[in-house]
Amino acid sequence: MGDIPDAGEPTLEEQIAAYQREFQGLDPQVEKIVSALSRLNRRMNVAYGRQTAELGISNAEWEVLKALVLSGAPYRMGPSDLAKRLGLTPAAMTHRIDRMVAEGLVHRERDESNRVRVIIELTSEGREKWLEAMRLASVFEEDLLQDLTPAERAVLGEVLTRLLRRVEHAQPDAGGRLNDLE
Amino acid sequence: MGDIPDAGEPTLEEQIAAYQREFQGLDPQVEKIVSALSRLNRRMNVAYGRQTAELGISNAEWEVLKALVLSGAPYRMGPSDLAKRLGLTPAAMTHRIDRMVAEGLVHRERDESNRVRVIIELTSEGREKWLEAMRLASVFEEDLLQDLTPAERAVLGEVLTRLLRRVEHAQPDAGGRLNDLE
DNA sequence: GCTTCGAAGTTTAGTTTCGAACTCTTCAGA
DNA sequence: TCTGAAGAGTTCGAAACTAAACTTCGAAGC
Numbered sequence: 001m002g003d004i005p006d007a008g009e010p011t012l013e014e015q016i017a018a019y020q021r022e023f024q025g026l027d028p029q030v031e032k033i034v035s036a037l038s039r040l041n042r043r044m045n046v047a048y049g050r051q052t053a054e055l056g057i058s059n060a061e062w063e064v065l066k067a068l069v070l071s072g073a074p075y076r077m078g079p080s081d082l083a084k085r086l087g088l089t090p091a092a093m094t095h096r097i098d099r100m101v102a103e104g105l106v107h108r109e110r111d112e113s114n115r116v117r118v119i120i121e122l123t124s125e126g127r128e129k130w131l132e133a134m135r136l137a138s139v140f141e142e143d144l145l146q147d148l149t150p151a152e153r154a155v156l157g158e159v160l161t162r163l164l165r166r167v168e169h170a171q172p173d174a175g176g177r178l179n180d181l182e
Numbered sequence: 183m184g185d186i187p188d189a190g191e192p193t194l195e196e197q198i199a200a201y202q203r204e205f206q207g208l209d210p211q212v213e214k215i216v217s218a219l220s221r222l223n224r225r226m227n228v229a230y231g232r233q234t235a236e237l238g239i240s241n242a243e244w245e246v247l248k249a250l251v252l253s254g255a256p257y258r259m260g261p262s263d264l265a266k267r268l269g270l271t272p273a274a275m276t277h278r279i280d281r282m283v284a285e286g287l288v289h290r291e292r293d294e295s296n297r298v299r300v301i302i303e304l305t306s307e308g309r310e311k312w313l314e315a316m317r318l319a320s321v322f323e324e325d326l327l328q329d330l331t332p333a334e335r336a337v338l339g340e341v342l343t344r345l346l347r348r349v350e351h352a353q354p355d356a357g358g359r360l361n362d363l364e
Numbered sequence: 365g366c367t368t369c370g371a372a373g374t375t376t377a378g379t380t381t382c383g384a385a386c387t388c389t390t391c392a393g394a
Numbered sequence: 395t396c397t398g399a400a401g402a403g404t405t406c407g408a409a410a411c412t413a414a415a416c417t418t419c420g421a422a423g424c
Contacts, residue, residue, distance in 0.1 A: 036342035070204065
């Protein structure tokens with residue numbers, strides 16, 4: 001027990017070996033980094049999902065709460081802004097807000113100064129839910145990184161930030177290469 | 183232009199600052215690592231999606247092709263195994279296979295030696311699609327990591343693998359702490 | 365041999381999302 | 395003022411997923 005990472009999933013080492021076998025000319029180190037990154041993220045999302053589920057909210061709802069809290073007091077955003085921020089279509093946002101209003105996590109009202117707009121505002125209950133979720137998440141995250149030395153944390157943070165900047169300011173073209181967007 | 187990472191999304195630094203403001207007692211370095219990890223993964227998936235879309239397949243289909251190829255010749259798996267491997271319910275797997283059979287990417291047949299089972303086998307067309315996708319993906323990945331020094335690559339790979347092992351062999355309990363499953 | 369249990373896959377009902385059409389409001393220009 | 399255009403949000407229909415019920419086959423026990 002404990003040796004099988006997930007049902008039917010090969011270990012990272014087995015997967016790298018399989019890639020080498022099936023596709024020539026692949027750098028094992030690159031593939032290791034990319035595969036580990038992807039898996040790690042997946043596992044972390046599962047962990048977050050477990051935690052939020054215990055608070056009676058879904059991962060999707062947690063994302064909305066997060067966006068609202070991080071926008072700062074008075075914790076208000078329009079549906080379109082939320083949709084862009086979360087990468088959803090406006091239609092999906094409408095439905096998601098419907099649910100969250102019904103659960104008392106957010107409040108929806110029409111902006112009287114511009115009657116086309118709608119204001120989504122965090123309720124105190126919604127803010128409390130987010131705080132509870134953050135308490136759980138922060139303990140989990142600290143625990144996850146606990147074995148890393150200060151030097152390793154520094155390098156990891158710096159390198160990931162650099163990679164992120166590279167992806168954010170560039171997008172792959174048809175051939176897969178990253179072109180600077182200027 | 184090029185300074186706005188994504189529509190309406192704050193920069194990583196702004197987001198960390200917002201976390202510090204809204205939630206006391208958070209380690210900025212931990213949050214930086216976790217946030218960068220999550221964002222980086224999201225951007226990479228968008229990039230992969232763009233590439234596979236160009237080949238006329240979805241990201242979901244690419245995952246199935248990947249599982250089959252990595253299983254090794256003769257590239258056969260049962261629907262249940264595929265579902266477990268991809269983290270889907272058997273029902274979703276049935277439908278996904280339906281589509282892929284219609285597109286000629288995989289072949290479905292009943293196992294005559296055990297008539298409860300079904301065998302999903304990669305077609306040569308499916309294998310070719312995967313190879314094309316891999317060619318694009320590997321260029322993208324090499325390009326993404328191109329600015330990293332050999333030392334940085336080594337540390338990154340090692341640290342990520344260590345973190346992955348920690349999440350894989352342990353699961354957070356109600357309080358968020360990681361317990362060894364033994 | 366018959367029965368029961370369990371495993372593999374499909375079907376059905378309900379949820380969440382996307383794409384596109386639609387409504388309502390605001391603003392610019394004749 | 396009236397009209398046209400654009401933006402914000404919702405509604406509608408279709409796609410993809412989950413959970414649960416169902417079907418079929420195989421294996422074990424009596």
